[in-house]
Amino acid sequence: MSPNTSAGSKQHLAHSHAHEEDIPGTVNLNAAEGDDTGYGQALFPVPAEDPNDPLQWSNFKKTMILIICSFYSFLANAALIGPSPYIDLWAEEFDISPTKASELISYPNLAFGFGSLIFVPLYLKIGRRPVMLISLIIFCAGIIGASQCTTYGGLMAARVIHGFGSCVCEALPVQLVNDIFFLHERGERIGYYTVCLCLGTFASLPAGYILAGGYGWRLFFYVEFAFGAALLVLAFLFVEETSYDRKSAILMSMPATESEKASEVMGSQVLAEISETRIPPRKSFAKTLSLWGRVDNDVPFFTMMARSFTYFLVPQALWVIASFGINIGLLALAYSYTFPILITSPPYNWTVINSGLFAIAAVVGYALAVPFTSSSDRLAAYFTKRNNGIREAEMRLGVMLPAMLIGPAGIILYGVVAEKSLHWVLYFVGGALSYFAAYFYFSFTLAYAVDSYHSNTSEMLIAMNLGKQYVLPNIALILPL
Structure with a gap:
């Protein structure tokens, strides 16, 4: 049964009795009566009985988030590797050696890799959504800055800025997959993200043909900026905060779960009405656009x-x-x-x-x-x-x-x-x-x-x-x- 099917106008909330064993990575997926399943096995992680739990979101919502963060990985990697055909051109334009010009590729890649030391703890501290938007803004600023640079130092600074800003795009998509998809879906969803990540490394091919077509190297950054700006708008509209305190939510719903023991006395209809009153309403679309994420003071x-x-x-x-x-x-x-x-x-x-x-x-x-x-x-x-x-x-x-x-x-x-x-x-x-x-x-x-x-x-x-x-x-x- 799909966790996102509907009965009338009400959203179906997925249920599961799966649980993790003492050894990390070992999970008991035996399904109990009434459990939703994937490949015939109980869902894990166990979702809270709350429509705001990212695991309970619609397939459309989850797919849009996956598409946006995967395309960001493509775009960021394209920006890093794509300009490699311009090394000789930059060497001539800035009057430097090709070896020196190649640093315009290597140093942004280093900033891209080591920036995760800051951005990953940051998205755990203040939430995925604000860090995603901040990252895209820095990326776009660096890209448009690179398109306007007339000196080697300026271009290096702009390249390092967009490389550093986009560093989260390799960790965040995997984190989002972990947040919004069940265990039986992870391999496939990470596979789709991997396709975009890999294709980004081939941007040097169209970058080379930009030169062959008689256009300058700045056009590459203009195209990158256009896609980055569009992605920023899409992320603002669709990438809702996925950080969720599931343990607390499940504990709060425990009385409702325990009250099922009284079903024989109260009757199933009365019990269903009591359980329904305990389920919070789904956030409105306007509230999902909040720029504030879930702050975790314990990180x-x-x-x-x-x-x-x-x-x-x-x-x-x-x-x-x-x-x-x-x-x-x-x-x-x-x-x-x-x-x-x-x-x-x-x-x-x-x-x-x-x-x-x-x-x-x-x-x-x-x-x-x-x-x-x-x-x-x-x-x-x-x-x-x-x-x-x-x-x-x-x-x-x-x-x-x-x-x-x-x-x-x-x-x-x-x-x-x-x-x-x-x-x-x-x-x-x-x-x-x-x-x-x-x-x-x-x-x-x-x-x-x-x-x-x-x-x-x-x-x-x-x-x-x-x-x-x-x-x-x-x-x-x-x-x-």
Whole structure:
């Protein structure tokens, strides 16, 4: 039964008796009579009997939030990586070396990664909605500033500002998925976010064609600003505060739950009327537009920054961080460095402009992987059923086995083609295989990490963002050797 179906004019509120076991990531999903289910299993987290609980929101509301935050990830990553074709142009315009000009790409990326140390504790402290809006405002300000800069220092400052402002777009979408979707939906929803995140890294292709079309590099930032401003309006209208004190709400509803024991005496109709009076009304649309989030005075802002580093000592979190970093390094750096050199040399002799067409391999690889976005959820549900309704976080990882074979096969094929100077189509085949496998790593290892550390998701996300920014640059240093 869907948690958002309606009976007449009244919203159906989802019910569940699922509960977490003593070991983090282990959940009892056995459904009791009257429970709403997903894949035949009770819903988790257990929603409060309150239409304002984000888990009780309509599918339209949840989907709009997911679309907005996912597109923000696309836009922010496009702004970071997209201008890479302009390095030589900036070197000439600002009278600096190409190495110096490349810092206009690297330093904004560092600001993007390390800014999560501030923004993630901040959205836990004052709420998701205000931080999302503040982030978008800073991003748009930095982007429009970059479009007007006439000096290297000014452009660097504007680039660092929009990189820092948008840093939350990698952590916040995962947090929002954690806030508004049930356990059996997370793998698929994180998969959709991952698609947008990955596609943002290919913005350098249209950025290059902007130059080929006779337009200046500023047009790229104008386009980014237009989309950013539109996204800010959509976020203001649809991204309601998702931080919710579910434990307190469930405790407040406990008397109503306990009163069910008196149903035999009072009668079901009278009991239903009593329960209904305890359910608060849904917030009006005007109230959802409030700029204030849910302030949590119990969040230790600075302690959380320090505590996030402890996740580098947790094997599961370290594995996810390394998986992300290595795949990003291999795909974004190894292929980006080697393919233009190989394809513009004999026997291929392609033009430099056409060397960017390798992005087609990524698009094909990700497109072939998208139909599998729900595969980890389905596999975990199957194993949960076999395990008498007890769910383990590791149950979704079986879908990784094909990717663990296909990914290395793609890299080996790419290397053999480069060594033997085989047909150029095989470069794209090898790349597509690698990107196909990378999608599984990006999506399902992240879903696994969220399942394992549901109560400390934000601290884990800080560690993941910092780790990716560390692993990726180190691969970049190793490659030239």
